[in-house]
Amino acid sequence: MNTNTIALKPTVREGADNRQERPYLEFVVDGVSLLSLLGPGDFASVLSFSTAALEASARCLLLRAPSALPSGRIPLYVCPECGGLACGTLCVSIALAEGHFIWSSFAFENPNDPEALDVKTHAAVGPFRFPAESYVSVLTAAGFRDRSA
Numbered sequence: 001m002n003t004n005t006i007a008l009k010p011t012v013r014e015g016a017d018n019r020q021e022r023p024y025l026e027f028v029v030d031g032v033s034l035l036s037l038l039g040p041g042d043f044a045s046v047l048s049f050s051t052a053a054l055e056a057s058a059r060c061l062l063l064r065a066p067s068a069l070p071s072g073r074i075p076l077y078v079c080p081e082c083g084g085l086a087c088g089t090l091c092v093s094i095a096l097a098e099g100h101f102i103w104s105s106f107a108f109e110n111p112n113d114p115e116a117l118d119v120k121t122h123a124a125v126g127p128f129r130f131p132a133e134s135y136v137s138v139l140t141a142a143g144f145r146d147r148s149a
Contacts, residue, residue, distance in 0.1 A: 044078065
């Protein structure tokens, strides 16, 4: 089975009169912005709000902490204004198998509205298989410090 590459690219959501500028780290899969694959929408990655948020998000991405979402999917993109899940999140199922982190079953989810779960829109995206060593290395380079190693 093929493997994929993952990188993080510093990106800025432009500000305007009614929205704030938001710097964030964009997920790049095989050289392509993941957000561009998931479709239009005003989101910022979970790797954008503070050191504490980066740490918490990275722990979820590494499967070292549970997701806050009812489905168990891991948030990837959130509201660029507040960073919260209640505005809706683009999320993914993550598994660790045979030395790879596997991202599959991308969805839009709002934890306050179970009826808003949408898996059909993103059904054509993924799955992606990232070698565990490079996956952890990318998160470490972004500032996450793996304290369990």
